Amino acid sequence: KQEVTQIPAALSVPEGENLVLNCSFTDSAIYNLQWFRQDPGKGLTSLLLIQSSQREQTSGRLNASLDKSSGRSTLYIAASQPGDSATYLCAVHGNKLVFGAGTILRVKS
Amino acid sequence: DAGVIQSPRHEVTEMGQEVTLRCKPISGHNSLFWYRQTMMRGLELLIYFNNNVPIDDSGMPEDRFSAKMPNASFSTLKIQPSEPRDSAVYFCASSLLDHEQYFGPGTRLTVT
Numbered sequence: 001k002q003e004v005t006q007i008p009a010a011l012s013v014p015e016g017e018n019l020v021l022n023c024s025f026t027d028s029a030i031y032n033l034q035w036f037r038q039d040p041g042k043g044l045t046s047l048l049l050i051q052s053s054q055r056e057q058t059s060g061r062l063n064a065s066l067d068k069s070s071g072r073s074t075l076y077i078a079a080s081q082p083g084d085s086a087t088y089l090c091a092v093h094g095n096k097l098v099f100g101a102g103t104i105l106r107v108k109s
Numbered sequence: 110d111a112g113v114i115q116s117p118r119h120e121v122t123e124m125g126q127e128v129t130l131r132c133k134p135i136s137g138h139n140s141l142f143w144y145r146q147t148m149m150r151g152l153e154l155l156i157y158f159n160n161n162v163p164i165d166d167s168g169m170p171e172d173r174f175s176a177k178m179p180n181a182s183f184s185t186l187k188i189q190p191s192e193p194r195d196s197a198v199y200f201c202a203s204s205l206l207d208h209e210q211y212f213g214p215g216t217r218l219t220v221t
Binding site: 046099 | 152208
């Protein structure tokens with residue numbers, strides 16, 4: 001059974017800081033890995049999707065990496081802004097999408 | 110495209126009542142997913158459809174839950190009878206094959 005763990009559970013940083021969110025998974029037989037953002041009381045917004053054959057994806061200030069063999073992914077956020085404050089969820093796609101519990105990020109101005 | 114559309118956005122009902130949640134996926138997407146999110150259990154997949162056919166309903170908690178997809182542009186999740194422990198946010202998502210999943214805004218269900 002696939003298990004997805006996200007570390008840290010919560011993170012508070014000053015504006016402008018670069019940060020890394022971590023995701024680990026137990027079964028490396030995956031099709032892809034997706035990072036989402038969820039604002040309080042809202043739905044999920046897809047940020048990046050990495051196919052199993054890829055090592056990383058970039059979108060603006062976001063960079064996600066994938067090391068399938070070790071069961072790890074990281075989401076790097078450069079020059080963080082208060083608007084980045086949200087919960088970030090990692091989801092691994094094997095025979096179905098399995099989500100981690102998320103990292104609650106707060107960027108202080 | 111308007112994205113995935115869900116209705117209602119909020120539902121408050123009494124225990125024992127029937128609840129029907131609705132979803133319109135993104136046009137052209139052939140996979141549709143129903144999820145439930147709670148503080149205790151996080152996001153859980155309840156059921157997903159591929160080309161309107163239910164593929165995996167192993168996440169449906171009990172027989173009180175049922176889901177249908179009569180056509181490519183509409184799906185329902187029904188709870189009958191509802192119980193207080195069903196209170197959660199229910200999300201619908203759609204995708205094209207195994208590509209990115211796009212989520213709707215969710216339906217916040219409260220069963221009193």
